[in-house]
Amino acid sequence: MTLRQLYYFRNVAELRHYTKAAEISRASQSGLSHAIRELERELNVELFQKRGRNVELTKYGQLFLPYVQKALKMLESGVSRLADPAGPDTGTITIAGTPSLAQFASDIMVRYMADTKRAGVRLQFNQETTIAQLREHLLSGKVDLAFSTKIEHSQIGSTYIGEHPIVLLVSETHRFAQYGEVELRMLDGEDFIAFSPDCQLRKLVDEAFRTLDIHPAIKAETNQDLIMDSLVAANCGVALVPYPLGGIPYHTKVVPVANNLPPRQLYLMWNQKQDLSTAVNCFSEYIARSGAVFSRFLEKIYCR
Numbered sequence: 001m002t003l004r005q006l007y008y009f010r011n012v013a014e015l016r017h018y019t020k021a022a023e024i025s026r027a028s029q030s031g032l033s034h035a036i037r038e039l040e041r042e043l044n045v046e047l048f049q050k051r052g053r054n055v056e057l058t059k060y061g062q063l064f065l066p067y068v069q070k071a072l073k074m075l076e077s078g079v080s081r082l083a084d085p086a087g088p089d090t091g092t093i094t095i096a097g098t099p100s101l102a103q104f105a106s107d108i109m110v111r112y113m114a115d116t117k118r119a120g121v122r123l124q125f126n127q128e129t130t131i132a133q134l135r136e137h138l139l140s141g142k143v144d145l146a147f148s149t150k151i152e153h154s155q156i157g158s159t160y161i162g163e164h165p166i167v168l169l170v171s172e173t174h175r176f177a178q179y180g181e182v183e184l185r186m187l188d189g190e191d192f193i194a195f196s197p198d199c200q201l202r203k204l205v206d207e208a209f210r211t212l213d214i215h216p217a218i219k220a221e222t223n224q225d226l227i228m229d230s231l232v233a234a235n236c237g238v239a240l241v242p243y244p245l246g247g248i249p250y251h252t253k254v255v256p257v258a259n260n261l262p263p264r265q266l267y268l269m270w271n272q273k274q275d276l277s278t279a280v281n282c283f284s285e286y287i288a289r290s291g292a293v294f295s296r297f298l299e300k301i302y303c304r
Contacts, residue, residue: 003075005039006068008032009047013065016054077275088282092122096134097147099127099225100164101266103245104297105147112286121279129223131200138271144280146269147294149200157272159287162294163263164242166201168255169228171235181256184212191237192216196223201264205240208261245301266294 011021012032022029040047047061057065097105102125109123126143128134135151137143150158168187170176176186187209194216195202209216219237222228229249232239240257242264248254268287270276276284287293 001039001042002035005035006072008035009039009061010065010068010072012036012048012055013057013061013068016051016056018055088116088121088278089118090120091277091279092124093145093277093280093283094124094126094143095145095147096126096128096137096143098129098134100242100245101147102127104294107297108287108293112283116282116286118279118282121283123283130196130198132198134269138269141271141274144270144274144276145284147266148269149264150267151269155271155273156269158267158269159284160292161266161268161287162292162296162298164266164294164298165263166204166240166257166261167243168238168257169232169241169244169249169252170238170255171233172251172253173235174238174253176238176255177253179255181258183258184208184261185214187216187238188214190216191219193228193231193237193239194218194221195228196221199223201240201242204261204264243298243301245298 008021008025008027011025012018015021015024018029018033022032025032027035036047043060043064045060046058047064048055049058095105095109105125109125113119113121113123126137128137128146131148131151134143134146134148135153135156138146138151138156139153147161168176168182176182194205197203208214217237220231222231225241228239228241229244229252231237233249233251240261244254268284270280270284
């Protein structure tokens with residue numbers, strides 16, 4: 001069994017077509033077909049069966065494919081690691097977080113580049129709307145790091161970066177806009193724009209409402225910050241949101257909540273079982289050494 005045969009098998013299995021697989025494998029179709037037949041003879045099973053112009057995996061092929069994909073992925077990860085000769089000064093760091101943290105993520109990335117002078121490192125930020133998506137992408141290796149409230153999982157490591165307060169967002173024309181602060185109980189029966197049920201903040205807010213026996217009139221649900229901002233600005237309802245980091249949305253006002261919800265505890269997180277690159281590890285160590293970087297960023301926002 002050769003590495004070439006495994007790559008050919010994976011390509012045919014994923015494309016379901018010998019000609020297309022030969023093209024991306026940069027091989028002749030006859031050479032690829034011969035390699036597959038040799039692999040089948042060695043395994044003493046048929047891996048593919050014809051289906052019109054395409055091919056399909058047999059039950060043996062279906063059983064074999066996940067092992068081949070995993071083995072090749074691990075090998076490619078090792079090759080990629082060896083191809084990182086300069087360590088912390090090259091490579092890509094993929095970070096994910098909720099939209100409410102986008103401004104902070106861009107700020108910390110700029111500061112990292114300025115402090116370390118690592119111009120060869122590429123930093124990417126992906127916005128995800130739910131904790132479930134962040135967890136899935138961390139565990140699958142789709143992203144290297146995540147900024148979020150803590151994800152409880154034995155495989156995920158974390159370092160604390162600060163607190164994000166929850167405030168009431170109202171339209172400029174809403175009566176609450178004239179208040180210095182509001183009590184949560186004042187939201188009873190109030191038209192309300194809520195985050196979707198799969199959002200972490202929604203669970204926190206619902207629990208606070210149940211504890212205080214508060215029943216707002218939910219007019220809309222969304223996991224998109226921009227949609228929530230627009231609905232509030234149009235006076236369709238008020239909303240409990242993380243303090244806006246990119247400035248107060250147009251035609252809205254932020255009002256503190258007197259008996260405030262507990263602030264969101266934020267963390268930088270990573271998959272402890274993933275083989276992270278030197279560049280990713282250096283970025284994580286930079287955050288850990290810097291301490292509550294989010295809290296300090298928030299202080300700058302308040303001082304503007």
